[in-house]
Amino acid sequence: MVTGQSRVARLVLPVDGRDHVRGPADAPATLVEYGDYECSYCGLAHPIVEEVQRRLGRQLRFAFRHFPLAEIHPHAQPAAEAAEAAGAQGRFWEMHDLLYKNQHALDDADLLRYAQALELDLTRFVSELADRTWETRVREDFMSGVRSGVNGTPTFFVNGVRHDGPWDADSLIEALMARARVQV
Amino acid sequence: MAETGILKPATPAPGFTLHTTPDQMVSLSDFRGQPVVLAFYPADWSPICGDQMTLYNEVLPEFRKHHAALVGISVDGVWCHGAFAANRRLHFPLLADFEPKGAVARTYGAYRAKEGVSERALFVIDRDGVIRWSYLSPIGVNPGADGILEALESLEPAPSLASTRRQA
Numbered sequence: 324m325v326t327g328q329s330r331v332a333r334l335v336l337p338v339d340g341r342d343h344v345r346g347p348a349d350a351p352a353t354l355v356e357y358g359d360y361e362c363s364y365c366g367l368a369h370p371i372v373e374e375v376q377r378r379l380g381r382q383l384r385f386a387f388r389h390f391p392l393a394e395i396h397p398h399a400q401p402a403a404e405a406a407e408a409a410g411a412q413g414r415f416w417e418m419h420d421l422l423y424k425n426q427h428a429l430d431d432a433d434l435l436r437y438a439q440a441l442e443l444d445l446t447r448f449v450s451e452l453a454d455r456t457w458e459t460r461v462r463e464d465f466m467s468g469v470r471s472g473v474n475g476t477p478t479f480f481v482n483g484v485r486h487d488g489p490w491d492a493d494s495l496i497e498a499l500m501a502r503a504r505v506q507v
Numbered sequence: 508m509a510e511t512g513i514l515k516p517a518t519p520a521p522g523f524t525l526h527t528t529p530d531q532m533v534s535l536s537d538f539r540g541q542p543v544v545l546a547f548y549p550a551d552w553s554p555i556c557g558d559q560m561t562l563y564n565e566v567l568p569e570f571r572k573h574h575a576a577l578v579g580i581s582v583d584g585v586w587c588h589g590a591f592a593a594n595r596r597l598h599f600p601l602l603a604d605f606e607p608k609g610a611v612a613r614t615y616g617a618y619r620a621k622e623g624v625s626e627r628a629l630f631v632i633d634r635d636g637v638i639r640w641s642y643l644s645p646i647g648v649n650p651g652a653d654g655i656l657e658a659l660e661s662l663e664p665a666p667s668l669a670s671t672r673r674q675a
Contacts, residue, residue: 393565
């Protein structure tokens with residue numbers, strides 16, 4: 324019988340072609356965030372991740388996966404699906420940034436407004452949201468997180484191992500330096 | 508203190524009856540015939556967004572695929588539990604190990620006498636009332652749900668492929 328007193332939480336779904344990724348595929352360091360667009364802590368993490376990306380440059384690959392806590396954040400699931408719908412039109416990261424910069428305006432009308440601002444094909448965007456086209460994809464992200472030991476939002480993985488410490492930019496960079504050969 | 512450790516697999520799960528609301532009691536024996544996930548945690552109102560009970564609430568459909576019941580237990584009283592459960596929109600009972608304080612946690616070896624709270628300890632109990640998996644997490648680390656799901660899967664044949672997708 325399983326009885327682990329020293330579990331190390333590891334990413335069970337490696338970063339691959341299904342992921343939304345910023346940075347080179349062969350970067351020595353990979354940072355994965357499981358996040359929720361309505362979670363205020365994830366909102367705080369957003370500029371921090373941007374800073375880490377800025378400071379590590381091409382040494383870092385960053386992937387974002389959805390982990391909507393839908394019971395406490397009623398807008399999180401539609402927002403995640405909106406990001407995927409934008410991603411289907413090649414604008415995932417632009418939508419991602421807009422959602423985090425406008426965390427308190429995530430109603431359906433707001434999502435449509437952001438799609439408009441990104442000049443997406445609105446007919447397609449609206450129908451994909453209405454049809455719940457991306458619900459399964461978001462759930463796959465969520466379950467991959469559950470299986471990997473995601474325990475709240477945001478949860479970070481540094482080269483495949485859950486990062487349990489603080490997630491200010493210095494701490495994340497320190498963890499990345501410890502697990503991958505990167506320099507600032 | 509829990510230095511002696513939490514109860515290990517193959518141990519019969521100690522029975523209990525605790526309040527979940529001012530006029531409702533829950534007993535472990537209520538769940539006989541189905542697996543039970545027992546999640547001891549230190550306190551309601553953990554100040555982080557994705558706290559442990561909130562996470563389990565979201566994973567509840569996965570537990571239910573194994574016909575498992577989930578209960579949270581802390582030393583908080585029923586009124587505190589009620590407010591917390593309503594705030595986090597929890598769909599499973601929180602039990603008040605309140606009087607005598609921590610008595611149930613003690614029987615599972617999951618009480619921190621110095622702080623007066625329970626450990627962050629998980630138990631998966633099979634349909635016959637025997638502990639099949641237990642895990643003590645560092646008190647500051649939310650253990651997540653992966654270990655629970657693995658333990659539930661080890662209780663029975665793997666669920667069908669279709670159940671890896673969310674049920675409609």
